Amino acid sequence: MSDVQAIRSVCDKLRRPLATLAGAAGFRSLLERALTLSKQECQILDAWEVEPNGSLRGLNGETAQWGGVLIAQLIGLMTTFIGESLTLQLLQNAWPNLPCSEVNYERCESK
Known part of the structure; x- marks a missing residue:
């Protein structure tokens, strides 16, 4: 899987549960x-945009390596707005085989 595909896959997996909680606009x-x-951290991402449907435009092989910055920011915002416990639950639902140690929280609650 390419970096571009991986970024799109992560966003798509998080879009469903977040849209259920906050709507597509949320x-x-x-x-x-x-x-x-993310753009404040990495100006190379300036070409990226969020489409009205919530997908990303402007991703390419040269900039996709910085997708982790975007994903980290998204998960950080999720934690801020819906809380650590619900964020962790959504991540575990999206990636059931994700080891608890791979999630960067001080404590990791089980389902």
Whole structure:
């Protein structure tokens, strides 16, 4: 899987549960904010945009390696707005085989 595909896959897996909680516009707003914060860290992401449907435009092989910055910002915002416990639950639902140690929280609650 390419970096571009991986970024799109992560966003798609998080879009469903977040859209259920906050609506499609809520997910789009959260992703836009995460992208804005990411652009402050990595100006190379300036070409990336969030489409009205919540997908990302402008991803390419050269910039996709910085997708982790976007994903980290998105998960950080999720934690801020919906809490650590619910964020962890959504991550575990999206990636059931994700080891608890792979999630960067001080404590990791089981389901």
